[in-house]
Amino acid sequence: MQGLRTCSIAITETGAGSDAAGIKTSARKTDAGWLLNGSKCFISDGQWSDFFLVSAKTGEKEISMFMVDKGLPGFTVGKDQLMMGLRGTPHLELYFDDVVLEPLTLLGEQGQGFKLAMGALNVVRLAQVGARALGKASHVLELMVNYVNERKQFGQKIGDFQLVQQHIADSVIEVNAARWMVYKAAWMLDQGFDAREQIAMVKVYAAEMLGRVVDRAVQLFGGMGFCKELPIERYYRDARVYRIFDGTSEIHRTVVAKSTLKKGAVLFDVHR
Template sequence: MNFSLTEEQEMVQNTIRNFVRNELIPLEPEVLRNEREGRPGLSPEKHRELQMKAKEIGFWGIETPEEYGGANLGAVMQSIITTELSKTFIPFRLGGFADNILYHCNEEQKKEYLIPTINGDRISCFAITEPGAGSDAKGIRTLAVKDGNEWVINGEKTFISNGNIADFAIVFAVTDREKGANGGVTAFLVDRDMGWRSEAIPTMGEWGADSLVFEDVRVPEKNILGELGKGFELAMKWIGRGRWMVPSRAVGAAERLLQMGVDYSQVRKTFGKPIADYQAIQWKLADSAVEIEATKWLVLRAAWMSENNMDGRHQSAIAKLYGSNMANRVVDRVLQIHGGMGYTKELPIERWYRELRLYRIFEGTDEILRRTIARNLLKGHVKIGEISSPPKLVRS
């Protein structure tokens, strides 16, 4: 059992850490100011400029296959990189990326959707959640009806990331009510100019959620992604990928916040001495360090299982549940350490406080994850005390 990073992993970690320190963190005051004034934190032009800088040092398409110009790094490396990028709240993502299910495009679709998305010429959004179907993805009601060589889509999607800026959506719609989710849901590639519209949903954080409306939107038969009736399987592949990515982000944010707590506690004085000398503060720092460390290894194990083609859904659910709650506890402690200053918009703590609350909702709510973990235990799909990968798990 070896818990150390390889030489390559250390090099990648240090390189991306320097990029974050030198290119992203200096932008934080400007981004906070822009957001306070109701403007986008980072302009599309600046975001693209940063992506090109990252590309120059080798960070482009970190999970994209080499045949499409990517680096095709494994899940462990992706987790390490995600953790480092999450040590800033700057809304930045590396370029050269496409949703994993877009690789199920046929050759014609790859030219029109996949490759332009990887190159940054097109923007996609994943549209499955509906007003009445969030955690219960099988309950979607958006309907697609065959009419000649087209499908007519009607319905509404909600809380869709990139919905307002995407020029095409991966839309999941019911194509056979009798079959339900297993065989009756299909994924479609739907261009915005086919007629759907979007509207922003105001949220407590800076995450941009949007609603999409489809009214008699006509989609050619050739725009089916994958196979007719196999959409739910594709959706689960997309959702499953995010389970260990979210706690990777939680670790990065929590590590940055903890460092802020350590630094501030050593300079802030009360009654003639630094507050770091008080046990009440020391316990907040210690508890945070313990929980961050625990999350880090839960995440890396889940990523390692994914990289080695093991069924790591149970471990990913555990990592996501623990990690998202950990980050919320850490940011609360660090805000408390900073007192009134932590509550102001002069520091990024209150912003993180709002943003991290989302982690307990998207990519699987706390309640759904607990349900999944408990079902795996009760049905005997996992064995308590075993370290090896479980053979078969239930889907959440």
């Protein structure tokens, strides 16, 4: 394996966001392989990808995954959806109109696509949402600490004011709490344990923690935090989507609640 080609995961549709099983894109089996029809949206990095892992219905209650090369007849790359944040990453629309796929493009077994997607997305949520939110929050917090140690008002550093110190203290506490949650979920994956509930907790907490930290940063930087001259306003905009992509906070709270009602104290008591 040389790693010369890049790919994007194409699951999201206009009517299927958090409900990944609610897709309409379909693949019909033919003598030549498969015939793919449908559309996808918000496909990150699609502009740079050579091929896509596309989820499609292959039966009434069956979802499979296909490897679809960019440039195939009937495969159209649509517009880049401009975002409030994450402006350095394209988010494309994809359209499939009778795209002919060879049999070998089926990834895994027929009907196992949803399971494959959820397994991959669990790792994605931990790494690209949980760990990334943690790293961003840690970076922003360092900027905050440096700034309040330098900025002076009323003849003293603003870091000497107790209300400013509260913003710093709350951010330090929350960043460290998120870090241990990320470590615990990563450790469980390394040990071969099922970490779905832990990753759901990380997704909610780390995403919302990042939002709170960058909001405090805007407040402490004051007018400059709201200006394009500094990166704070960009971090603020970028942070908002963390509570939305890869499953909304509401969806993951539901996952945690349902699992807790079923499994009980094992999800929060280390002695169980």
